[in-house]
Amino acid sequence: xxxxxxxxxxxxxxxxxxxxxxxxxxxxxxxxxxxxxxxxxxxxxxxxxxxxxxxxxxxxxxxxxxxxxxxxxxxxxxxxxxxxxxxxxxxxxxxxxxxxxxxxxxxxxxxxxxxxxxxxxxxxxxxxxxxxxxxxxxxxxxxxxxxxxxxxxxxxxxxxxxxxxxxxxxxxxxxxxxxxxxxxxxxxxxxxxxxxxxxxxxxxxxxxxxxxxxxxxxxxxxxxxxxxxxxxxxxxxxxxxxxxxxxxxxxxxxxxxxxxxxxxxxxxxxxxxxxxxxxxxxxxxxxxxxxxxxxxxxxxxxxxxxxxxxxxxxxxxxxxxxxxxx
Numbered sequence: 001x002x003x004x005x006x007x008x009x010x011x012x013x014x015x016x017x018x019x020x021x022x023x024x025x026x027x028x029x030x031x032x033x034x035x036x037x038x039x040x041x042x043x044x045x046x047x048x049x050x051x052x053x054x055x056x057x058x059x060x061x062x063x064x065x066x067x068x069x070x071x072x073x074x075x076x077x078x079x080x081x082x083x084x085x086x087x088x089x090x091x092x093x094x095x096x097x098x099x100x101x102x103x104x105x106x107x108x109x110x111x112x113x114x115x116x117x118x119x120x121x122x123x124x125x126x127x128x129x130x131x132x133x134x135x136x137x138x139x140x141x142x143x144x145x146x147x148x149x150x151x152x153x154x155x156x157x158x159x160x161x162x163x164x165x166x167x168x169x170x171x172x173x174x175x176x177x178x179x180x181x182x183x184x185x186x187x188x189x190x191x192x193x194x195x196x197x198x199x200x201x202x203x204x205x206x207x208x209x210x211x212x213x214x215x216x217x218x219x220x221x222x223x224x225x226x227x228x229x230x231x232x233x234x235x236x237x238x239x240x241x242x243x244x245x246x247x248x249x250x251x252x253x254x255x256x257x258x259x260x261x262x263x264x265x266x267x268x269x270x271x272x273x274x275x276x277x278x279x280x281x282x283x284x285x286x287x288x289x290x291x292x293x294x295x296x297x298x299x300x301x302x303x304x305x306x307x308x309x310x311x312x313x314x315x316x317x318x319x320x321x322x323x324x325x326x
Contacts, residue, residue: 021039022134023131024133025129025132026041026129027129028129028130029126030126030128032056032057034052037049040132044097045061045094061095073115076117077128080117080119082117083115084115087110087135092108106139109134111135112132112135113133114131115129156169159232161215162215163218163222164218164222164233164239165231166233170231170233170240174242178289178291178292186244187245188244189246189282189285190296191240191254191255191282191299192240192281193217193240193280193303194238194278194279194303195213195217195237195238195276195277196276196277196311198213201274205272209274210237212269213276217278218239225241228245229243251284252282252316256314259277259280259314278312279312280314281300281306303315
C-alpha cells in the first residue's frame with residue numbers, strides 16, 4: 001500500500017468516526033455557514049449534511065440566539081481559545097427532542113457545547129468547530145435530586161398533621177425576628193392559641209376526631225394569616241402565629257376575627273358535629289424581653305389569663321416598661 005493510499009484510508013476512517021460518534025459535530029466558517037454536519041446532528045435535526053452545507057447556521061436553527069452566539073464565536077476566533085456553554089446556563093444550543101426512555105420527563109435534549117478554534121496552516125483561525133454533548137440524563141437526575149432535597153427541606157420544617165411549621169422551625173424564625181427587632185425596633189406581635197377543653201374532645205370522640213379539629217383550626221389559621229406571617233404548631237393543641245410589623249392593637253383585631261370564626265364553625269366527622277372555641281394570648285415584643293424565649297413566655301402568660309378568666313377570649317400582655325417622664 002502506497003503512502004498516499006494509506007493516508008487516504010486514515011482520512012476516510014477519521015471522517016467515518018467523526019460522522020458516527022455519539023456527539024454532535026458542526027464546523028462553521030467565519031461567515032457562520034455550515035461546512036461539516038455529522039450523523040448525530042443529522043439524526044436529531046432531521047437535516048441531511050448535503051442540505052445544510054454552505055447555509056447560514058442561524059437560518060437552519062432559529063432557536064440559536066444570534067447576537068450571543070456571534071459574541072461567543074468571535075472571542076474564539078480572536079483569542080484562539082476554546083469556549084464552553086453548560087446546560088445550567090443555557091439548557092440547549094440546538095433544540096432537539098429528547099428520545100431517551102430513562103429521561104422521558106425531559107421535553108428537549110439538555111446540552112453542553114464546546115467551541116473549538118480550528119487553526120489553518122497559516123496560523124489563523126479559519127473555522128469554528130462545535131461539539132454538542134447530550135447531557136439530558138445528568139440534567140434530569142440533578143433536577144430531580146434538587147426537587148427531592150427541596151421537598152425534604154420542607155418536610156423537615158413542617159408538622160405532618162397540620163402542614164404548619166413545626167416547633168423547631170417556627171422557633172428559629174421567632175429567634176431571627178427577635179434579633180431583627182433588636183436592630184430596627186419595629187413592632188411585631190406574637191399570638192398564642194390553645195383549643196379550649198380539647199382533652200374532652202379526645203376523651204369523648206377519640207383521637208381521630210381530635211385530629212380533625214386540629215386540622216380545622218390549622219386551616220382557619222392559614223386562611224387568616226398573610227404570606228409574611230409565620231404560623232406553627234407549638235404543642236399538641238397549641239398554635240403560634242408571628243405577626244411581623246404588627247403592633248398589639250392590630251394583632252388584637254386579627255386574633256378577635258380568628259376567634260369569632262372558630263366559635264362560629266361546626267366541625268363534622270361522619271355523624272359527629274363539634275363546636276369548639278379557642279383562647280388566645282398576644283404579646284408585642286418590647287425592651288422588657290431579654291430573649292425570644294421571654295417573648296414566648298409573655299404571650300403564654302396572656303394565653304393563660306384567657307383560659308383562667310373564662311376561655312374563648314383574647315388577652316393582651318401588658319408591658320412592664322415604665323412610661324417615660326415627659
